Amino acid sequence: MTTLVVCLDRTDDVGRKTGLRSPVVGWEAVRALVTDVGLADPEDSGVNTLLESLRVAQNLRDESEEVVVAVVSGDHESMVSADRAVADQLDDLITEYEPESAIVVTDSAEDERLIPIVESRVRVDSVDRVVVRQARDIESTYYLLKQFLADEELRQTVLVPIGLTLLVFPLLATTVGPATGAAAITTVIGLFLLYKGFNVDEILARLAHQTQESLYSGQVSVVTYVVAAGLTFVGLFVGALGVSNVGETPGVVIPATRFAFDSIPWLAMAALTASAGRLLDEAISDEPIRTSFLNLPFIVVAVSLVVRGFSAYFLEQQDAIEPFVVPAHTLWVLSNERFAMGAGQRLALFVVTAIVVSLVGARIASSLSGQRDDLDSADGGAPSETGADREPEAAADATGTPDSEPPADRTDPELTDGGADAGADVDPSEERTR
Incomplete structure (x- = not known):
């Protein structure tokens, strides 16, 4: 049974201080490395880690086990290159010595991040972390x-x-x-x-970068976003005015409902303006329009209708707004008198209209997406063969010559001597002379 005692050095402190390349394998090589690292930097905890590796290997040898002690270092350029260097060195050690288990010796949490790399290649029986005792003064x-x-x-x-x-x-x-x-x-x-x-700072930096790219690329959505922001402020202002007109009302339900009722038309127009700008950018670009951008305006209208209907229902129940009256001489009424809709009828009208709008949007988006798929499949099909593109075999089939007929032998006497008719005019004696 061979045990690998491996000392991990992720940042390659040993290589930078001694100039040696890892892996360093063997009892004598590691003991000489302790002297080199100690002379280069006596305050480095790596000296204690190397000594701990030798101590663990010596204890295992005393128990009559076959031990291979090695020092594996990474790369100080980047963590990815360091981990890959350690993995390559471990593969070489395992291929050469074929250990059945390993004992890992580290001196920091940074080096312990290499333990999963060791575990993926050989069984790890123990992890020995060296903690140097310092004077607390x-x-x-x-x-x-x-x-x-x-x-x-x-x-x-x-x-x-x-x-x-x-x-x-x-x-x-x-x-x-x-x-x-x-x-x-x-x-x-x-x-x-x-x-x-x-990570608000990263979000703001990414937003500023996207805004800069949009300005430089001339996207229409930049203008529509500014218009949408203005409509949003108008909606918030109108909602605040509606809440101020409510008067002294206990609780926050009625003011919040009034705010939603007054501001939702402006907020819906802001969302429609922003989505229209984004849709125009998608239409101008070379890439096909995604289905989500086609369906977004209909979803905005449907949601705004639902919010408007429910807020109107609650306000009408509290007599905060007047009932919805359908004027005379319209398609909605059959008589010449005005028709006043109740709160429930008004809510049902808004909800049904929202459902119809969402279904129409889904239908339009799916139909346009289907047409786009049909165009893509038509463009990606195999081109039809013309007379110039056909193979010689196909041209032969068109003239009625079978494909299986072998080509004629140009050395045939019938072809070289003029055929059977030419051979019939020759005297038999002359034929024997030939």
């Missing part, structure tokens, strides 16, 4: 702080919020009180954590 704390301050990302993430808090809290405590100041600072810190947690 002022000097060690100083070096830890020095390493912390050397990292620019940690400084910006930790020190900047702490510094702003220490500057702002005394000002707020003297002006609005300690409790209010602490609440304000806690709110800002919470918003900052949410900002970092949801």
Whole structure:
């Protein structure tokens, strides 16, 4: 039974400090490597990791096991290249020594990320992580702080919020009180954590990049998005005016319903304008229009009708709006008198209209998609053969010559001597002379 004691070095600290290429295999080679790494950087924890690998290998040898100790290093250029280098070196070691199990020795969580690569190739019996005992004094704390301050990302993430808090809290405590100041600072810190947690900075950067590309490419959706934003603000303003006209009403149900009733037409127009711009961009581009963009305007109209119908039903039940009256001399009424629809009838009309609109949109989108598929299949079919494109065999079939008839032999006497008629005029004696 052969056991592989492998020391993992993902960032290739050993190679950069000694100039040696991994893998380093064998007891003597690893022991010499300990001296080289110790002379290059005595403070490196990799020295302790190499010594731990030798100790584990020695203990296994004392138990009469066949042991192969090796040091496998990655690449400091990128993590992907480092992992692939470690995988290639492990494949070579396993092919050469054929170990049945492995013991992994690491000194950091960064190196432990290579353990799944080892497990995918050989059974791992143990993972030995080396933790170097440090003196807990002022000097060690100083070096830890020095390493912390050397990292620019940690400084910006930790020190900047702490510094702003220490500057702002005394000002707020003297002006609005300690409790209010602490609440304000806690709110800002919470918003900052949410900002970092949801990657808002990346979302904003991606949005700015997409906007820049849209402006430079001349897309119609840029203009329609601006118009849609204006209609959205108008809808919010109209909804707010409707809520202000409600008056003193207990609860928030009626004001919210009034806001939806007044603002939904403008919000629907904003959504239709934005979807129309996106649809025009799809139509202008060379790619075929997707079905989702064709169906989107109908869905917007259907949803707006449903929201408008339900909000009108609740408001009419509370006598906040007048019933819907159909004027006389229209197609909806059969008499010359006006017809007032009830709240339920009005809701049913809006819901049925929304369903019809959504079905019409789905039908139009599916029909256009079917026509596009038919055109694609027609364009992608095999071209019809013309007389010039036909093979010689096909041309022969057209003239009535069978395909199976072999070609005539040009050395046939009937062809060279003029055929049977020519041979009949020859005297038999002359034929024998030939």
